[in-house]
Amino acid sequence: MDKKEMHTYMGFPNEIKRIRQRSFLTQQEFAKVIGVAFSTVNRWEAGRAKPNLKAMKSINTFCLENNIPYEVLEDAWFDYQIEK
Numbered sequence: 837m838d839k840k841e842m843h844t845y846m847g848f849p850n851e852i853k854r855i856r857q858r859s860f861l862t863q864q865e866f867a868k869v870i871g872v873a874f875s876t877v878n879r880w881e882a883g884r885a886k887p888n889l890k891a892m893k894s895i896n897t898f899c900l901e902n903n904i905p906y907e908v909l910e911d912a913w914f915d916y917q918i919e920k
Contacts, residue, residue, distance in 0.1 A: 848912040850912075851909045851913075852895075872891055884918065
């Protein structure tokens with residue numbers, strides 16, 4: 837399993853948390869930068885919700901501005917299914 841496959845396997849909640857923590861931001865700070873509510877980021881990281889396309893565009897912009905690879909997160913987003 838290569839690095840990309842490993843991150844995709846980890847799933848979207850872990851990937852979004854990794855990006856936030858790599859930026860040394862709290863959930864609240866990250867939410868403000870992305871333009872969503874704190875509770876939204878909390879639900880993403882808990883696996884109870886998945887960002888919509890607008891939020892993913894904001895996350896992509898954040899990653900570009902902070903030199904953080906986005907592709908693995910995007911792949912995890914495409915593959916992630918919210919458990920009910």
